[in-house]
Amino acid sequence: MGRNGEGQKGLQPADFLICFLLFSYAIICCMKVRDWAGLEHFNPQTVWKWCREGTMPDRVTVERSPSGAYMIYDPKYETASRVPVDSGSLRTVCYARVSCADQKADLQRQADRLKAFAIGMGVEHPEVVMETGSGMNDKRRKLNRLLADPTVGTIIVEHRDRLARMNAGLVESALKAQGRRVIVVDDTELDDDLVRDMTEALTSFCARLYGRRAAKHKAQAALKAAHDA
Template sequence: MKLPDYAKAIGISYTTAWRWWKANKLPHPARQTESGLIIVDYSPPAPSIESKKNRVAIYSRVSSSENKDNLNRQSERLTEYAIANGYQIVRNVKEIGSGLNDHRKQLETLLQQDDYDILLVEHKDRLARFGTHYLDVLLVRLGVKLEIVNLTDNGQDELMQDLVAVVTSFAARLYGERPAARKIERIIAELKNGESECS
């Protein structure tokens, strides 16, 4: 199959496939024709009960657009890992957003899909900063295995950014609750005054 078709079949970009070809890192045999066309000896596996168990969705995430290069490298590492394990890549999702943000559109869309059996992430904090265990429990109920490639702690810089975001969020809520509490107290007082005037 042609290199662009191969890239699409295994869930990577054409640029990544071309870079792998140049570095002689393609996981499948390939050759170049006289016209310059790169042909990869790869046939997608026919669907079977066994191959269905190996359908994988890759999820990569970084906290800011400044780390976009890291996002692409993360996705490439996971793709290589999936291929080495014989997984059939059905989705390869990349997202920029905080691990504390519980409204990440790409992740929401991915979690609503039912065409994969393994959710593959590099570190557990790529999926979420908190509550990864609960996501794992829910995924198991849906018949999806959460596979975390690297179980060691991730970088401290992003963790510090998340800590600042948590403190800022709680401070905003705390100071926002005070006027709300006063407003509720005024409403209760007005209701009590209304009752006393009626009696």
């Protein structure tokens, strides 16, 4: 050892090991927004918005790096490998629905909000089911599959009319009798979707009376008359 190194100890193997473990811990537990969004199946733009507004799930900590980037610490990815899985527990599923295919962006945002709500409840791995279809339609395949699945203990919907436009209370009562439940995040209804569903119901009714060609025009005329009344 040279003169400048007299009285000084070099890094020992144990020191390298500690540095490696600390570095690995930081890599595993802190991640970029895009990486965390990918693991949680969120839209990265939604997560960036939550970071800016301070509305991330309670269990998640958000820090700013020296460069200004958001870094996310999520304890779930620190301990997930050590948490035993109870295969007999009932599943929690978030159900998101919109009426029309042109609402795809709204459907994704709705799903993101539901998943964030479920995580805030303490659900570690909430499932998300997204479906496009009228709230008046009782033959929605994905919803019917959830209702018929006894392993689904909790269904989370943003609004009650996402579950069904009519008789949603009967669905809730039937599930409750089986020891299952529906959680409604917000009890208000969406007026835009209500108009869409009513238009669809009237169009179907008019098609039976006047034929398919005149059905849409007749339904719009009926809605206008109701609005002007």
